[in-house]
Amino acid sequence: MENCLFCKIVAGEIPSTKVYEDDRILAFRDINPQAPTHILVVPKTHIADCNAITADNACVVAHIFTQIPKIAAAENLTGGYRVVSNCGADAGQTVQHLHFHILGGKALALEMA
Ligand code: 5GP
Numbered sequence: 001m002e003n004c005l006f007c008k009i010v011a012g013e014i015p016s017t018k019v020y021e022d023d024r025i026l027a028f029r030d031i032n033p034q035a036p037t038h039i040l041v042v043p044k045t046h047i048a049d050c051n052a053i054t055a056d057n058a059c060v061v062a063h064i065f066t067q068i069p070k071i072a073a074a075e076n077l078t079g080g081y082r083v084v085s086n087c088g089a090d091a092g093q094t095v096q097h098l099h100f101h102i103l104g105g106k107a108l109a110l111e112m113a
């Protein structure tokens, strides 16, 4: 997808601090961390947001969720962590490429809205 920031990160056109990578997904550190550990996990294929998840592409989303606990363990998030995906303007989504935030490393505030 042209002009998609996370497609460019996946392609290596924009540098990122990689945490995990395989043939289908990439995890990298958020440039503006909101917690001591703040990682973004993205599919390498362009999916715009949660609304664009379909039966045909859901496999990569399931794969992301099988890797998230491994990434969290590698980051020593033994006290727990939060997984967030913002979908659309009201949620504050700023990058239109599906991504899951992993937040941890401290006791997180409980406010969700
Ligand atoms: P959203 O607000 O769409 O849920 O999350 C987008 C996230 O991408 C934000 O937390 C923001 O800090 C992060 N971000 C934006 N631009 C870049 C970048 O160029 N590199 C990295 N690593 N993260 C970015």
Ligand code: ZN
Pocket (backbone or CB within 6 Å): 001, 004, 005, 006, 007, 008, 045, 046, 047, 096, 097
């Ligand atoms: Zn993209």
